Amino acid sequence: MPTETFEFQVEARQLLQLMIHSVYSNKDVFLRELVSNASDALDKLRLAALRDDAPDADVSDLHIEIEIDDDARTLTVRDNGIGMSYDEVGQLIGTIANSGTAEFLKELKDAEEAAEGLIGQFGVGFYSGFMVADEVTLLTRRAGEGHGTRWTSRGEGTYTLETVDEAPQGTSVTLHLKPADPENQLHDYTSVWKIKEIVKRYSDFITWPIRLVPEKQGDGDDPPEPETLNSMKALWARPRDEVSDDEYHELYKHIGHDWRDPLETIRLQAEGTFEYQALLFLPAHAPHDLFTRDFQRGVQLYVKRVFIMDDCEALLPPYLRFVKGVVDAADLSLNVSREILQQDRHIEMMRRRLTKKVLSTVKDMKAKDLEKYATFWREFGAALKEGLVMDAENREAILAVSSFASTHDDSEPTTLAQYVERMKDGQDDIYYLTGESRQSIENSPHMEAFRDRGIEVLLLTDPVDEVWVDAVGEFDSRKLRSVAKGEIDLDAKDDGKDESEREKQSEDFAGLLGWMREQLDEDIKEVRLSSRLTVSPACVVSDAHDLTPALENMYRAMGQEVPRAKRILELNPGHELVKGLNQAYKEREDRTGLADTAELLHGLAVLAEGGQPKEPARFVKLVAERMERAL
Structure with a gap:
């Protein structure tokens, strides 16, 4: 198949330009992103092999390689993971099919200091290679397929795609490096010590070996063995005193696609009949899509150090969907599916324990560090309160931290x-x-x-x-x-009237209230005098057990049709407008004009609570006529 040239999607082109012109100073993170992508590809292949979804794939020595060519000034990050097909390369790399792309670009432009994490958070880490390279070449072959695909671009608006006969399983990304420029934090990425330093800082905990391939020696020499750069130690399995906060934070950044340190780190080790370890993190800020249907929630699930799935929803309830981390179980099946997880008794035990642990951590935070708690509640309080509706078992604990x-x-x-x-x-x-x-x-x-x-x-x-x-x-x-539902009696003694005065007032307004009830019958079910108004002439309230208008609208937005409840109109008997209306009602036999006034009064009450009159154009017309008469 011949080489084809394509244009980048508009958003992808904008993103590339931001990368090329260096949106943030710490360019070292490009390697973190490429290694993270390679690790994900290896996870996916091992999972596919466990489930017999990739029968022809070679999973005997899954690893990541980093290769430096000093003469050609290239750096290659290679994995033998799941790989990509021709179509997948075009879809995943030529365009950014992400609903948050526009918001991502805006955030990237608005806050350079935030850029380091936004790249990973929005799933476009591959593009970070253009910060340090004039040209990027990707060679990939999907496990089980016979042909590979080569993708090449200089980041100038177009890219090429071609099918190649010879390509190893997995993906390699080769960066044709820009000249080193220390003043702009552009280091020499052909330097072995620099590569070692970046991998140790950002990727030491990656569960796959990251091997540095030595440069080719002279003819006839035995090639030296590759050097493994990372410890591959699962942080959650190591004693607390052996792990630094920085190491925990880097793990969080890797799995949470975040650039900031987490707000809190939570460790949990369960022993006994069912053993598991958990390392959870409370982020310091809410992601942009926390309240969208497509939000990827859940923590990573491992079984005996083997990655099983990302975003395991069964391990935490939906209202804790912002929690990131790792849970490593000892006794689950390696071939477990999402459907099986929903029914698994051990998973339910873990879910209950993890939920209580997260809530107790927030409670401790509230007691010991109010500033940290305030940040947590500002970012995630709205999500946590969902648990008050869906989790009766933990309702008291949630109320205690709300x-x-x-x-x-x-x-x-x-x-x-x-x-x-x-x-x-x-x-x-x-x-x-x-x-x-x-x-x-x-x-x-x-x-x-x-x-x-x-x-x-x-x-x-x-x-x-x-x-x-x-x-x-x-x-x-x-x-x-x-205070906007049912009748409110705020200690009637406080209003300065005795019982006989109130009865006399009720009798005085009885005719007006009954007449207005008839005039506004389509919209209200009752008109009564109010004990909650001191300044305004009128307000509308819901009956004690009726849905509020906001809740009605919420249900309709979710596609659930609910009957529109009629409201109650309350009048302030001490307001001059209401007094005048009552006097006019008593004195006039022709009450046609008063009917318009009653309608206006109801419309004003609806507006005052943030609603909208049923017929806005008619309401405006009535107001205009009254103003005209007044002038």
Whole structure:
């Protein structure tokens, strides 16, 4: 087949230009990325062989080779792993078929210091070779196939692909190195000591041998043996006092595709009838796709040091999907599948123990290092709160490490236990309000009476908050109550009126309330006087057991059709607009114009809570007419 020339996808071309013009100073990481890719290819081949998916593959001596040619100024990273077919090379390397590509490029441009990890995080580590090379050649043959593929590019917008008859199993990447430029951190990567130093720093724990191939000697000399550069020691199997924090951090960066150190390292060793070791990490920041359906969750699963699968979802619940790490079991089958894992009793035991260990680590962090805990909660609190809905067994433990914004303090969040300690005498319930932002919640008319009486309200702004408050229901025998649902009686004695005055007020407004209920029948189920309003004329609330509008919209976005619940309209009897409307209702026999006012009042209440009137154009028309009359 002749050599074909292709153009890079637009995003790939932009990425290449960023690489070529050196987006970050530490160019050494190109070797870490190429070795990591080679390690993944070896893992995949051994797994395929275990499952009899690659019957013709040679798995007798799986390894990674690094070869230096000083004269030609080339560096080659070679593996005898799974390899790629012609089509796979075009798909994986010619384009970047990643939904996060645009965001990746933006992050890369915005923060040079973040670039080192973004490359691995977005699965485009291969491109980092262009930081140190003028030309890159990739030669690969997929295990079991008869022909290989050669890919070549100078990173200038095009690449070539050709089928080759002779190619060893696996993949080799040859970098035609740029001249060394120490001032710009471009080292001489034909230097043996430099290659050894990079491998030791970044890849010592890789489970496959990384061998440095010696340069060719003179004719007739016996070729020297390759030198293995890495220890291949599983960090999770070594005693804690033999492993430095830096070594743990490099392992995390390798498996987490991250450039920053982890927030916390968690070790666990289980002995007895079922033995396993775990080394888990809490990242310091949330990945961009944490809340997307395609997020790759789970930790790596090994059996007796043999890699079995990446992203093993069965080992941790979905709400801990941000946790990275390794679990190495002693007694599982090497041929275990994802389907079998879901039913395995030992896996369930490990899942429960690992979950409790992660939650207890967060609890310790909260008690001993508030700054670190604050970082964790800011990045992962929204995900962790999903466990309040789906994991009843650990609900108490999750609540113990959860914190929430509240009206008590603008800067420091509170726990539910701290809220209960501050509750006023006679207060029975824990009050909260959900919304899109702290500002929108604090400006909500539902908050007015609570603010006036100095009653603390939790301010919940994550989408999951709409769900977990109903699932949990109560804390410390005290109900969780939304200030925007049901009737709120904030100690009627505080309003300065005696019982007879309130009864007289109810009688005075009874006619208006009944009439407005008829006028707004399509949208509301009740009109009543409010005890929660002190400034605004009106607000809409949900019945105690109805879904909120936000929750209705959430279900619809997930494709679940739910009936739209009618709301309750509450009026502030002390507001001049409501007083005037009541007076006009009593005095006028023709109430046509008043019907428009009632509709406007309802629309204003919907807007005040962040909603939208049912017919925005009609609402605007009514407002314009009123303004015209006023002028």
